[in-house]
Amino acid sequence: MRLKMTGAQALVRSLEEEGVEIIFGIPGGVLLPVFDVLYESPIRKVLTRHEQGAAHAADGYARATGRVGVCMATSGPGATNLVTGIANAYMDSVPLVAITGQVATNLIGTDAFQEADTTGITMPIVKHNYLVKNPADIPDVVQEAFYIARTGRPGPVLIDLPVDVSRGELEYHRRDHPVLPGYKPTLKGHKKQIRMAARAILEARNPVIYAGGGVITSGASPELRRLAEENGIHVTHTLMGKGAFPETHPLSMGMLGMHGTRCANYAMCETDLIIAVGARFDDRITGKLSEFAPKARIIHIDVDPAEIGKNVRAHIPIVGDAKQILKDLNAAIREMRNEVATPDRSQWNAMIEDWKRKYPLTYDRDGGLKPQYVVERIYALTKGEAIICTEVGQNQMWAAQYYKMDKPRRFISSGGLGTMGFGLPAAIGAQLGRPRDLVFDIAGDGSVQMTIQELATAVLEGTPVKIAILNNGYLGMVRQWQQLFYNRKYSCSCLERERTPDFVLLAEAYGAKGIRIKEPEEVDRAILEAMEAPCPVVLDFWVDPEENVYPMVAPGAPLYDMIGDMLYPVEKIHPEKAEEPFL
Amino acid sequence: MKHTLSVLVENKPGVLARVAELFARRGFNIDSLAVGTTEKPEVSRMTIVVDVAEHSLEQVRKQLHKLINVIEIVDLDPETSVARELVLTKIKVSPENRSEVIEIVDIFRGNIVDVSRESIIVEVTGSSQKLQAFEDLVRPYGIKELVRTGKVALPRGK
Numbered sequence: 163m164r165l166k167m168t169g170a171q172a173l174v175r176s177l178e179e180e181g182v183e184i185i186f187g188i189p190g191g192v193l194l195p196v197f198d199v200l201y202e203s204p205i206r207k208v209l210t211r212h213e214q215g216a217a218h219a220a221d222g223y224a225r226a227t228g229r230v231g232v233c234m235a236t237s238g239p240g241a242t243n244l245v246t247g248i249a250n251a252y253m254d255s256v257p258l259v260a261i262t263g264q265v266a267t268n269l270i271g272t273d274a275f276q277e278a279d280t281t282g283i284t285m286p287i288v289k290h291n292y293l294v295k296n297p298a299d300i301p302d303v304v305q306e307a308f309y310i311a312r313t314g315r316p317g318p319v320l321i322d323l324p325v326d327v328s329r330g331e332l333e334y335h336r337r338d339h340p341v342l343p344g345y346k347p348t349l350k351g352h353k354k355q356i357r358m359a360a361r362a363i364l365e366a367r368n369p370v371i372y373a374g375g376g377v378i379t380s381g382a383s384p385e386l387r388r389l390a391e392e393n394g395i396h397v398t399h400t401l402m403g404k405g406a407f408p409e410t411h412p413l414s415m416g417m418l419g420m421h422g423t424r425c426a427n428y429a430m431c432e433t434d435l436i437i438a439v440g441a442r443f444d445d446r447i448t449g450k451l452s453e454f455a456p457k458a459r460i461i462h463i464d465v466d467p468a469e470i471g472k473n474v475r476a477h478i479p480i481v482g483d484a485k486q487i488l489k490d491l492n493a494a495i496r497e498m499r500n501e502v503a504t505p506d507r508s509q510w511n512a513m514i515e516d517w518k519r520k521y522p523l524t525y526d527r528d529g530g531l532k533p534q535y536v537v538e539r540i541y542a543l544t545k546g547e548a549i550i551c552t553e554v555g556q557n558q559m560w561a562a563q564y565y566k567m568d569k570p571r572r573f574i575s576s577g578g579l580g581t582m583g584f585g586l587p588a589a590i591g592a593q594l595g596r597p598r599d600l601v602f603d604i605a606g607d608g609s610v611q612m613t614i615q616e617l618a619t620a621v622l623e624g625t626p627v628k629i630a631i632l633n634n635g636y637l638g639m640v641r642q643w644q645q646l647f648y649n650r651k652y653s654c655s656c657l658e659r660e661r662t663p664d665f666v667l668l669a670e671a672y673g674a675k676g677i678r679i680k681e682p683e684e685v686d687r688a689i690l691e692a693m694e695a696p697c698p699v700v701l702d703f704w705v706d707p708e709e710n711v712y713p714m715v716a717p718g719a720p721l722y723d724m725i726g727d728m729l730y731p732v733e734k735i736h737p738e739k740a741e742e743p744f745l
Numbered sequence: 746m747k748h749t750l751s752v753l754v755e756n757k758p759g760v761l762a763r764v765a766e767l768f769a770r771r772g773f774n775i776d777s778l779a780v781g782t783t784e785k786p787e788v789s790r791m792t793i794v795v796d797v798a799e800h801s802l803e804q805v806r807k808q809l810h811k812l813i814n815v816i817e818i819v820d821l822d823p824e825t826s827v828a829r830e831l832v833l834t835k836i837k838v839s840p841e842n843r844s845e846v847i848e849i850v851d852i853f854r855g856n857i858v859d860v861s862r863e864s865i866i867v868e869v870t871g872s873s874q875k876l877q878a879f880e881d882l883v884r885p886y887g888i889k890e891l892v893r894t895g896k897v898a899l900p901r902g903k
């Protein structure tokens with residue numbers, strides 16, 4: 163039987179059929195028919211204070227739960243306010259469905275009140291988008307949108323809904339499957355390629371695993387761990403891959419790239435085989451591309467064929483879902499183990515252990531309250547079990563360096579776009595998706611002010627997120643670059659924390675709790691107090707203003723060239739310049 | 746290096762914009778692009794000539810494939826495909842050289858589709874090289890206006 167209903171009813175009905183339990187958004191004129199129907203729907207509505215907050219909250223919810231996040235905004239300014247959040251989800255391959263209101267179809271193209279070409283504006287930052295012109299299309303469009311958002315390489319899909327389409331009538335009918343002739347993501351890896359990869363892994367002398375966010379998206383952590391353990395291969399991860407492999411595992415080398423560990427970066431310089439899983443060789447990872455992993459052959463496993471060969475040449479590409487491929491790869495390796503001789507890797511493993519021992523992540527503990535210390539204490543007191551969202555900048559890197567993650571979907575950070583203001587709304591979304599978990603936003607004083615209004619959302623929704631501001635009074639990462647590369651000219655990077663804002667008062671103004679911490683001795687008590695509080699808490703840590711994130715690969719420099727005190731001997735990378743052969 | 750891609754897309758609004766935006770965003774150069782209907786009303790064919798190195802061609806294809814509305818992409822090999830282009834050329838003519846120009850048009854099996862006192866419009870179809878040769882030959886008489894459709898192509902046989 164086909165039910166007659168309005169477009170708005172069909173939209174909400176379709177969302178319910180997709181299993182949507184929560185929507186983040188702000189209403190407006192052209193969305194009123196939809197919000198009118200939502201009023202009666204069991205779907206939870208979270209009214210954010212800015213549409214960017216809605217998009218990031220949906221994003222945080224999606225990352226924490228693995229489900230599709232949904233956000234809504236009205237036409238024109240509502241939609242343009244969503245744009246940063248959509249771009250953020252696109253860069254980090256987060257499944258998101260964004261629904262925007264649009265002016266009536268007869269007004270489209272006339273510069274009507276609050277008209278913006280939303281599908282045009284978002285075209286480069288979505289996996290796909292729709293401008294719905296006919297109410298009867300709504301059920302199919304919603305079904306397709308969710309299917310596209312969550313399958314293959316996930317990403318944001320936008321549905322632009324003119325107000326007359328919401329008001330129009332249709333006979334509701336939902337297909338069993340979406341019909342998308344041009345969309346068939348490859349999931350199963352090519353058999354021959356997998357066997358080639360298995361052989362390469364068995365034959366490698368100095369292999370490393372390079373794990374990215376794709377491992378987490380595909381839920382491939384157990385298979386990855388098996389690959390590492392059964393073959394005794396060390397693992398490094400990207401920022402997005404944090405938690406894909408336990409960082410406290412003896413085979414973990416920690417994060418690589420611009421602020422990665424020396425061990426991980428040196429290993430990339432020396433390895434003869436990189437097993438890349440769900441990672442995309444971004445410039446923050448490779449450093450100077452022409453000098454990246456000069457000795458390595460590369461196995462590149464990714465669900466998106468366009469990532470393969472984009473930045474580096476893959477010797478053995480395997481397109482498909484990481485979990486499925488790793489399962490098959492592990493089986494192939496087990497099968498071939500007796501046929502293929504594996505070289506002695508003891509020297510390689512010893513070298514990695516040596517790097518780890520010699521170059522741990524460290525900082526100068528003297529001189530007041532250090533941001534790294536704050537993160538270390540949050541790690542210790544939450545027993546490494548919290549969900550950690552971050553803002554962008556130094557705070558983000560310190561969170562990545564000092565909060566070790568042993569489980570996936572617990573480190574939620576804006577990797578690809580580097581969006582200041584992501585952390586607080588993402589934390590709210592994560593908390594709503596995982597109500598029993600403890601959620602922290604490790605924040606910067608600059609970033610947090612970009613979406614601070616979402617404290618109101620946190621208070622009203624009863625999400626007891628803990629916002630730990632590493633308040634250095636600076637746009638710290640900008641200041642660090644100015645110090646290192648622009649002669650200490652701190653142009654427009656000082657935030658003058660003595661004068662504004664008073665984060666404790668601000669927290670209280672929103673109905674949250676605020677605690678200021680200026681001494682190392684006060685850190686533990688404040689964190690514990692925050693953890694016990696049933697409400698959102700802002701922890702305003704006044705940290706050393708001029709602390710820097712180290713080690714560091716300068717932008718455009720090769721990975722072995724790390725800034726910090728301990729330098730890697732160049733002759734090890736260029737053996738032709740060395741007296742003794744290396745390895 | 747020039748490559749001719751035959752791209753089958755869903756015949757839906759906005760598909761051309763998606764393709765054009767993709768080329769612009771990824772910095773791929775389009776030499777020509779022709780869109781038209783096919784034997785199936787729900788499918789359109791875009792014939793896109795791109796000028797890229799082998800490595801980037803792979804990227805062009807893969808990125809195009811990621812567009813949800815793109816159904817199929819074939820990289821047409823000139824050996825095993827036929828390609829045609831059409832040009833309309835408005836050529837300046839005088840009573841003295843009119844017959845000379847018409848002779849050239851005949852050699853290229855072109856059609857005169859419009860005649861006026863000072864000019865004629867000529868339609869020529871063929872390979873891009875043929876059109877180029879025609880253009881070069883009539884240029885000395887004075888080309889007032891010219892438009893080329895961009896290449897359309899199909900694989901041979903099968």
Ligand SMILES: Cc1ncc(C[n+]2csc(CCOP(=O)(O)OP(=O)(O)O)c2C)c(N)n1
Nearest residue numbers: 555556557580582606607608609637638639
């Ligand atoms: C929306 C946005 N604007 C500007 C930047 C450039 N940017 C990167 S890090 C940074 C400083 C961040 O300051 P803060 O949040 O205080 O973090 P800190 O580095 O001090 O820990 C800036 C301005 C950005 N990433 N995002």
Ligand SMILES: [Mg+2]
Nearest residue numbers: 606607636638
């Ligand atoms: Mg700061």
